[in-house]
Amino acid sequence: MPENKVNDFAAFHPLGAPGSGVGVPQAVRPGHNTRGPRWLECPLMGTPEGAPYPKELERDVVLKDGTRVRLRPIRPDDAPRLQALYDRLSRYTAYQRFFTVMKRLPPDWARFLATVDYRRRLALIVEFETVSGFDLIAVGRYEPTDEPDTAEVAFVVQDGWQGKGLGTLLFQEVLRAATARGVRRFRAWVLAENRRMLDLIARFGTVKERKTEQGVAELLFEPRAR
């Protein structure tokens, strides 16, 4: 991470809004905590050294329309494909995910998002084989917060792939992976108008707290036993 960016926590917060402070957890808003979130200070954060690559989370999935896709944990070499996915997102989808629209996903941000420790930070991706290789079409992730046993989650599915069950799949798999690694509660920052995401949370979680500020709903939820 470039030195001059280290204190620009909103710009580097993987789930929040670069520069806007909206949708960024309280602890990482610029000016709120000038030392930044704890996970940026932890030497294991952002490195793949935390735990071995969890190969057991890899599997093929057949969607309800019959399409076969591959679910797997993210790897550092996925960074360029995260950028390519961002380039394919509509402005609306990008905005729903990042609360801002950037021309491109900055390369150092993509590297950071692709490099997790598979324990406190984990992302699952969905890829689809094309004639020219594998397209990354969806990502779900959790990131640590300042609160014990609590992680923040975020999801994005490429527009043309939405409505095929990928959001539901990633939501369940991310929660399952997090729970297996000791996470008990989840936070999500979601545009208050984002019915689809709010419905997903309500379907698979028990909402413990909810507040809305500047059109962004902040939810604290626990996975519902199913």
Ligand SMILES: CC(C)(COP(=O)(O)OP(=O)(O)OC[C@H]1O[C@@H](n2cnc3c(N)ncnc32)[C@H](O)[C@@H]1OP(=O)(O)O)[C@@H](O)C(=O)NCCC(=O)NCCS
């Ligand atoms: C929210 C999001 C991740 C859901 O992913 P998805 O792949 O569309 O989700 P699913 O296909 O599993 O559908 C979930 C529900 O949304 C609804 N839905 C999905 N696509 C829809 C569409 N095109 N029109 C209307 N409803 C739709 C369905 O009701 C579905 O429920 P069902 O299982 O009863 O049919 C995806 O829409 C997305 O990437 N949005 C932009 C980014 C975002 O909002 N991220 C959340 C911030 S954390």
